[in-house]
Amino acid sequence: MLVLTTACGQDKANDAAGSQNVGAAPAANGYGTAGTGTGADAKEEQGTAAQAQSAGQLAVADTAKLGEVVTDSAGMTLYRFDKDSAEPPKSTCEGDCATAWPPVPASGATAPVGIDKALLGEVTRTDGTKQLTIDGWPLYRFAKDTKAGDTKGQGVGGTWYASAPTGKKAASGGGGGSAADLPGLSTRNDPELGEVVVDKNGMTVYRFEKDTPWPMKSACVGACLEKWPVVEPVAAANTKGIDNKNDGRRGYVVLNRPDGLKQQSIDCWPLYTFAGDKKPGDTNGQGVGGTWYAISPEGKPLGKPK
Structure with missing residues (x-):
């Protein structure tokens, strides 16, 4: 059977599934993890909010x-x-x-x-x-x-x-x-890691070694996304210092995730930020679990042991 692929090896079936919003983790929407309980916890939280x-x-x-x-x-x-x-x-x-x-x-x-x-x-x-x-x-x-x-x-x-x-x-x-004056994606010079990619808020951007670039696929789902929110699509024109080439197979493209989210990639590696980073310049996600690394402008994992 012939499998039709799009950029970074995404198949069209996955593209179609990705276009259906079937729910996203709260952190991926930027809401954090508070206030999403059910039952008694939810009622208590709603009461607190109501008493603003x-x-x-x-x-x-x-x-x-x-x-x-x-x-x-x-x-x-x-x-x-x-x-x-x-x-x-x-x-x-x-x-x-x-x-x-x-x-x-x-x-x-x-x-x-x-x-x-x-x-x-x-x-x-x-x-x-x-x-x-x-x-x-x-x-x-x-x-x-x-x-x-x-x-x-x-x-x-x-x-x-x-x-x-x-x-x-x-x-x-x-x-x-x-x-607030930064482009959607740019770089900064980290004293330990060298040139790292940052988002529009100056927060460090990471890649996950359990993901795959071809076909492009994210292995971070469910609760993982609460700690590692996806980087939403950023137009190539809204970047600075990023390798944003796109030859239709590898490069700067958007991943259509099965959960309905759209995720930016560099060199076909899906991009994330880390909820444990609280301010620009933090790299608290570096090396977590031996699988998470700050990403270079070319999509390489920075500081990964050889």
Whole structure:
């Protein structure tokens, strides 16, 4: 029987299956792992989300790792979501996402010294409630932050970041989100690994040695995706320093996964980030299990023992 293939050896049957969205792991959607329970746990979490408190008098906390971040009056870190938009302001976090990341009500919020009150605003959510914004970005708390000063939501799914007082992403060194200016994929010079690929948030990108490049196939499924979210497709024009050639067989192409997700590849190796990396420059996923390695611009595994 003749098997028709597409780029990197993907067969058309798999392409068809990949076009059907049959569900994605929460982390792959950038929501993290909180707020997806069932039964009593889910009811408890939903109750917590329903009791969202006003932020009150906002504050600016100076943290060692992230620089200045915005908190509510109780000292709880406030976050922004990359899949939202600021122009115009819009929240895309609903349902289970809003359970894990309770929206901050706009009512009663006031600006302290250190935050320009002109940057504070509100957006109307689909349920009619008003959500607080800074410079147009909707703000959230994180259900797994349990005490003042916690920043457990930083970098979750490669899409959630503490908000700086300007509304930009808080980042290592207090830069307030310089990673926001990065292309979809680019490189940085790591002192130990050399030139590594990073995503639009400056987070290290990895490859999995149990995957295969031809035919291109991901072996990371189910719970694996909670720790290793896929890198979504990035147009070749939105890259810098990446080997994005595509000759129709090998190169810079998109994997149509059976679970409905679409995943970017380099040299036919599917790309991932690591949930354990909390800030740009982290390489906590390097060498995990002897199968996960930061990836080079050419698709090679960096630091893999020979």
